[in-house]
Amino acid sequence: MGMFKKKWSPRDADRWTWEDTITVVISPVIYVLILVGCALAALLKPVGFILVIIAIALTVIMIGIINPKLTAISEDYEKKQKDYMEELERKVKWED
């Protein structure tokens, strides 16, 4: 078994799980690390490079955690999208 859950049923993927919680915590941290790290690295400060490396590592982890779930949500939704689209057009024409 891998580190991260790779197979998601559409029903499970639609639930808020610890994968979502971890992602919304890691994601802003990555932005902070990149903001500070790139500025300091551009002035060749070693701490800047360290922060950028940590940010890259966290990005890889975040993708591993959330991408399979996003894929499952997407695939399930695409099957229904055509019907939803027709409904939307009916609404804009005041038919719905």
Add this chain to the structure above:
Amino acid sequence: MVVFTFLDWFWLIAFIVLMVGCGVRFYRLGKRSESDFFLAGRGLPWWLPASSVYATHTATDTPMWVAGKVYKLGFTGLWYTFYAAWCAISAFVSTKIFRRSLAYTQAEWQSLRFGGMSGELLRGWVAGWQVFLNMFILGWVGIAMGKVCGFVFGWPLWIGLIVFSSVCAIYVLAAGYWGVVMADFQQGIIALIVIVIVSFWGIHAAGGAGEIISRLEAMGEAGKLNPFNFTGFFAGDFPVAWFITMLIIGILGGLGMGTAIDWFPEAQRIQSAKTVKDASWSIWAGSLLVIIRNSLWAAAILGFFVLYPDIQLTKDYEMAWFRLGFENLPPGMIGFFFAAIVAIHISTISTHLNLGAVYITRDLYHHYINPRAGQEKLVWVGRVGTLILLLGSFVFGSIMENITEWLIFALWIMAAGVWLPGILQVVWWRFNGWGYLTAWVFNLVFSWLVVWVLPAFGVLPHLKDYQQFWILMILGALVFIPVTLASKPENMDHLVKFYVMSRPIGWWGPVKEEARKRGLI
């Protein structure tokens, strides 16, 4: 003034031909339908909207804004640009929800989320506000280009305002969003290359990284290298209280929609992505590039500060990054630099021309004026809308000097009092259209009172911006929450339909239960 050689003119003309040609080439795709003209047929892989997010938010005035903050405050100034962090959470929360709603615009989303009269009133209000706002942004960015052209060629402001926006309008009128996004991709690459080259060239011109650091230390300005150089909890230019407020607004705002002014162009990019997953990664990656760009600029601005430490006027040090390029790049590269500035400029202009036009076409014309309009007609209305925005932007641009303070206020008030409702509309089923409308209306009243009227009569002191934010948020909540609870919930059929399609997070228990009972989930 800067003297252009033959090679400089070559770069400039070649880039303009390339950019316009690249956009116009998609004329046949753009004219097929409303969906193509405004959303590229909802078929784009994540990296195209991502590059468009990045290119759109890299405007002519952006390096001025970053330079203004970083020259004065050092790396702490970077946090003023960190509002883009709302995308960090939005990419995995509100982006997903919005993409699943399929709404063309945030205005259309209002009528999907809220039903009946309040939903329609909100749709009309948001559409009208967005037409105005896009026109204003076009004028604002256009006049920034006028200033750059004045600096480079000594031209009057109106030439830079009119010429490049008009050139850009050629491909937006022809190909709509297809032209916008394809040109954005190529403009984004050009802009990124030039930002890297000029920023590092600027650092080199200041003596290199080591020299910048040692000179800052010698000047007693080493604090400018510290991104967390707080001046106290409440006191000074960079208080902890402001920092916390910014993080809350920026990051938690990602749970909602319309909590940042940038949400509206992003909403269009989200809908143009071919899947929910593509939408999420496009927003996340595009904003990451914005953040990297800001950091590179900031390092270069510190180099500029070391070279010219005594500039007092904001309008002078705001030009720091442009000066690093024009004063240090060799002949032949100046034109390359200016061509990239044109790319930076028109990538923003093209987005707002098309974005304003979608509100005119989809929300005002198609929904309210002519619901039976055919696709060809809708594309033509889109073109007329684009032209109206272009002409309106010239008017705004020409009076911008006099109205900027008022319009910044207008932007600010639209963010403060509706920030929380922007989140509640996503996470709380019971929040209804009347509550949201009340929030908009009372925000206008309260913001005038808190920012202008009460301080003028000495009833309130002049508050700092982060204090105004909290006060406006609390005052608004004291009105819109009782109004929400006193008025009826949205119709359950409407909510169930919305829930099944969009799957919002948060407190949706009764709606979810009803959807389950009906066997819809």
